[in-house]
Amino acid sequence: MTTRKDTAERNDRALLQAARDVLAEDGAHASVAAIAHRAGVGIGSLYRRYKTKEELFQRLSLMSLEHWNQAAEQGLADPDPWAGLAGFVRGCVEFGQGSLAPVAGIIEVTEQMRARSRRGDELLEELVRRAQGAGVLRVDVTAVDIALLIEQLGRSPVVDQLRKQGREDLLPAATRARRRLIAIALDGLRPGHAPLPEAAPGEELCSGRWSRE
Amino acid sequence: MTTRKDTAERNDRALLQAARDVLAEDGAHASVAAIAHRAGVGIGSLYRRYKTKEELFQRLSLMSLEHWNQAAEQGLADPDPWAGLAGFVRGCVEFGQGSLAPVAGIIEVTEQMRARSRRGDELLEELVRRAQGAGVLRVDVTAVDIALLIEQLGRSPVVDQLRKQGREDLLPAATRARRRLIAIALDGLRPGHAPLPEAAPGEELCSGRWSRE
DNA sequence: ACGATGCCGGAGCGAATCGCTCCGCAAGTG
């Protein structure tokens, strides 16, 4: 019955999802017109909900940071240290954290984002420490390595390319193939391998996700 | 003494390298002005060498396909099957094959490209078969998996982001971190791991690199 | 030494696209 507020909420969700997709395909040049069109709404509707393009992207960033932290906490709640870490990685990759990297260069990073980012770093470090303590994660990988892995695999040029070309039919296969890739990378994180090249001590990349400056 | 032709050749190299870099950062929206500026030459010089933007990108694509094939042949020449495959992967990733994915959606794909792409697929399959036959590569990974891995790791959002922000100082650390990631993924390709999720038989992605249609 | 030559960089072209505003229209309400 309350069809009005109903569609409004659905539109909001559709907009955020569309923004993620377009950002994945077009990077920093993603246009509001493209986002609105993909969400199936008019440009006017987009601007009624978000005053500017930046506001939309800021909201999206906050959401992704929130997802990261929730996924990490969920991973820590898992009694199995390895399953917790692996689930976290899988969750973040499938969420598409990597696709949102370019927005950090467009929007103004608020203190709130930086705070959540710091909290996310802490949670990830705790996940890593716990897994290494249990002997289910090779000891020569760092939290930064994991963050970078998520960033790297969380963006899928092939899938994006296919979607842009409208080859929706090939999409499931590509997604499945990507999932296999994640499994391979996770296997590489298990103990028993030769040590990694120079761990670059001191030279922290501070995960670089939202640091900007 | 022949300073004229000398600078011409250097400019050509600089242009192709710059095109790769800008393409990595800006994706399909890479502009000729940005490419020329990064190469340190004027726009006029770019257009004297390449009639159109498409011609430049076509040349770049051919070059990257050529590099892929040469790296694969070099890998096959290595007597150690694993070292050959790993070296191929490392070479392709560092070359930045993944960054060139978006150009396939801009340029017109010539028959020559398709032919070289097919040859590249064959060479990679041979590399995979040989490594699996020698028992140094897990048997449940396919050539498509490797191609996807190169595509995925061959593009570095973090590094590109840093470069765009002018943080050249952090670049070496980021590059080193990426190399660690490659090592992790390669370790995941070694035998002795649990089987990968559904191998998606039949549903070939045909590596998707330059297929377009 | 000094004009002639030819390559170089970049100002500037029309076209396309950008973020954003504003208004006409259709659906919901009383």
Add this chain to the structure above:
DNA sequence: CACTTGCGGAGCGATTCGCTCCGGCATCGT
């Protein structure tokens, strides 16, 4: 029925696009 309300998209000025074309300067011939 009049009235309200949220919708889509035409269109605004500004910006950026691919590309052309010309003035200036380093190089070369004599």
